[in-house]
Amino acid sequence: MLSAVSRTRVLSLLGAIERTNQCCPSHGGGLKSDYAFEMACSTIRFGPGVIAELGHDLKNLNCSNIALFTDERIRKLKSFENVLRVLETKKIKYNIFDKIRVEPTDTSFKEAIHFACQGQYDGYVAVGGGSVMDTCKAANLFASSPDKESTDFLDYVNPPIGKGLPVRHALKPCIAVPTTAGTGSETTGVAIFDFEELHAKTGIAHRSMRPTLGLIDPNFVQSMPSRVAANSGFDVLCHAIESYTAIPYNQRTPRPTDPIERPTYQGSNPISDIWSIQALRSVAKYLKRSIENQHDDHEARTQMHLASTMAGIGFGNAGVHLCHGMSYGISGNVRSYHAKDYPKDHPIIPHGLSVVMTSPAVFEFTAHACPERHLEVASILATGGQSKSKFLNHPHKDAGKILADILRQFLHGVNVDDGLKALGYTTSDIPALVKATIPQKRVTKLAPLTHTEEDLARLFENSMKLY
Template sequence: MSDFLLQDLQNMGAKKVCLMTDRNLAQLPPVQTVLNSLVRNNISFQVYDGVRVEPTDGSFMDAIEFAKKGAFDAYVAVGGGSTMDTCKAANLYASSPHSEFLDYVNAPIGKGKPVTVPLKPLIAVPTTSGTGSETTGVAIFDYEHLKVKTGIASRAIKPTLGLVDPLHTLHMPCQVVANSGFDVLCHALESYTAIPYNMRSPCPSNPIQRPAYQGSNPISDIWAVHALRIVAKYLKRAVRNPEDLEARSSMHLASAFAGIGFGNAGVHLCHGMSYPISGLVKTYKAKEYNPHGLSVVLTSPAVFTFTAQMFPERHLETAEILGADIRTASTQDAGLVLADTLRQFLFDLNVDDGLSALGYSKDDIPSLVKGTLPQERVTKLAPRAQSEEDLSALFEASMKLY
C-alpha cells in the first residue's frame, strides 16, 4: 500500500502533505507504514493525530485550523470514517479560508451553500470496514450546541482516491467488525429502499444545487445489492474468525461498494434515527468502540416494517438475499419478513437487545424524536413520510428486538 500511496502523491505533485489520523491509530501499523514511507522518500509532511472518534464541530474546527496553518498541497487520511470525514472538512475550509463554519453545513442547521472552490487532492486509506467514507462526499459531526448530528454533503469533498487495503482490517477487534458491518448492511438496505430519484423533490435546475443524496437510482442499486450479498455471505465469518482474510477483505470491499451506493442514493430512517441515539446515550459503553453501526442497526427491524408498504418487492428481495425463504411470502408480509430476517441476523451475532440495552426507556422517546427531526437531509429520503407519532412508534418498537 505505501508504495502506491507514495507514487500517487508524487504523481499529484505533492510537496507538503498533511497526514491525518487519531491518537490510537497513530501507534498502529497502518500509520507507521505510511510515516516510514514518507520519511524514506523525503516527502515533507506534518501529522495531525487529534481526530476525535465521533467528531464534533469543535474537533472539526481544530483540524481546520491545523490545515489552514500548514498550507498543505495534499492530504492523506488514515483511519475510519471519523478521520476521513475530519480530513474532508479540513481540506474544504483550508481551501475556502474566508468561509464561516456553518456556510457549508447542511440546512436547516447550516446554510448548505454549494462548494465552488477547488480543493486539494485527498487520499483516503480506510482502516475499518463500515463507513465507506473513502467513496462519499459526506462529512458527519456532532453539532454540540444543539446536541444533534449533522454534516457537510457535497460531491466536491469526495476523496480524490481511496486505497482499500484488506491487511488494514486484520487489527480490528471482532466487535468493531460487527458494528462496522452493520453500518454496511444499513447503507445497502437504506439506499436500495430510498425514495426513487425521479420522485424526490425539489429538483433544482442547476446541477450544483443538487443534493449529494439523489434517492435510489439504477446505478446505486447495483452497488447496494452487491454489497448486501457480500454482507450476507461474509459478515458472520469476518466477526467470528479474525484470521479469515477472505471474509475481512470482502467486507472491506463491501464497505466501499455500499459507499458508492449510498453516497449517491442516500440513506434514510435508520441513519436519521441513529444520530440522536448515539448523541444522547448516557450509560452505555460499547464493548470495543463507539457504536455508530450499532445505533443504526437497532432500529432496522422497525424501520423496514414501516417502509415496506411503499416498495414491498424490494424489501422481499433484500430479505431473500439475507437468507429468508420468500416463496410463500406475499407483498403484504414484506416488512415483517425482512424485520424477522434482520432480527435473526442480529441475534446470531449477539447484538444487544434493542435500545433498552443501551440505557434508553420510553421516557427518552420525546428527546429521541426531537433529535431526529433536524435530520431532514436523510429522513426525507425514506420512501414513506413520517409524522412525529410515527417516529415515536418506531423508537418504541426498537426498545426490545427479540
C-alpha cells in the same frame, strides 16, 4: 379510526401525490420531480499491499507537503509505520494530526480545521476509520477556501442547523486509506459530526469533498477488534438496504434549476442498485465470519472491506433514509454506554450500532411502499447472499414482518444489544429522540414512505427491545 396498516397506506398515497408533478392548467407551474441522476465516486484502488503506491500517487498529484490525519490508536500500529516509510522514501513532507475524536463533534472538527489552516499543505491523507476520514475532508474543505479567514463554520453545514451553502472553490487532493470496513467515507462527499449544542448529528455534504483517491488495502483491517468489525459492518448493512429502498431518483423533488444544486443524495437509481445489492450479498455471507474469526479469516475481512466501499458508492449517490436519520439522536444523546473495543475516555454508541438498532422497526414500516425490494433484501439475508427470490412469492402485505424477523435473527446471531433499552434509553427519551431526528430531512425525506412525528415515536418505541 384507521388501522395502523390502513393509516400507513393513506400516508403512502399522500406522499405519492405530493411527489407527483402537479400543474395548474391556467398557470403551468408546480413542483417538478427530478428527471436525472448523477453517479460520482472517488477513484478506487483495491488490493493487499496497495498502500505501497501512496507515495507515487502523491507525486503524481504534485503533492510534496501534506497533512496526515490519523488517530492515536492507529498511529501506534505497525501498518501506520509502513505509511510513514512510504512517504519518507518519496521524500514527501508531512505533519501528523492525531487528535481525532471517535464520533467527531463540531469542536473536534474546528480543532482539525485550525491545524489545517496553519500549514501550507498541498495535499491531505487520511489513514483511519470514518471519523478520521470525515475530519480530514472537513479540514480540507475549510483550509482550501480562499476566504477561510471569513468563512463561518456553519456556512457549509447541512440545514436547518447550518446554511448549506454550495462549495464553489477547489479543494486540495485528498487520499483516503480506510482502516475499518464500514463507513465507505473514502467514496463519499459527506462528513458527519455531533453538533454538541443540540445533542444531534449533522454534517457537511458536497460532491467536491469526495476524496481524490481511495486506497483500499485489506491488510489494514485484519487487526480490527471484533466489535469494531461488527459495528462497522452494521453500517454497511444499513447503507446497502437504505439506499436500495430509498425513494426513486425521479420521484425526488424539487428538480434543481442548476446542476450544482442537485443534492449528493438523490434517491435510488439503476446504477446505485447494483452496488447496494452486491454489498448486501457480501454482508450476508461474510459479516458474521469477520466478527467471530478475528485475525484468522482474512477472506471475510477482505470481502467486508470491499463491501464497505461498494455500499459507499451506492449510498453515496442514492442516499440513506430513516435508520440513519433516527440514529443521530441515539448516538448524540448517549449518557453512559461504553462500547466494547472502543475508547473509554467518553461514553459512546458507535455509529453503526446506533443505525442498526432501529432497522427491524424501520423496514417493517417502509415495506408498504416497495414490498418487492424488501422481500429481495430478506431473501439475500436469509440465504447468505445466494438468492434474491426466496420470498418473492410471499404476499406483499407480509414483506415488512418477514424482513424484520430475519433482521432480528441476523442481529441476534452476531450478539447485538437487545434494543435501545440496552443502550440506556427508556420510553421517556422518545420525545428527545424524535426531536433530534426532525432536522435530518436531508436523509429522512428519501424514505420511500411519508412519515410523521407520531410514526417516528412509534418506531423508536418498537426499537426499545429487539428480541
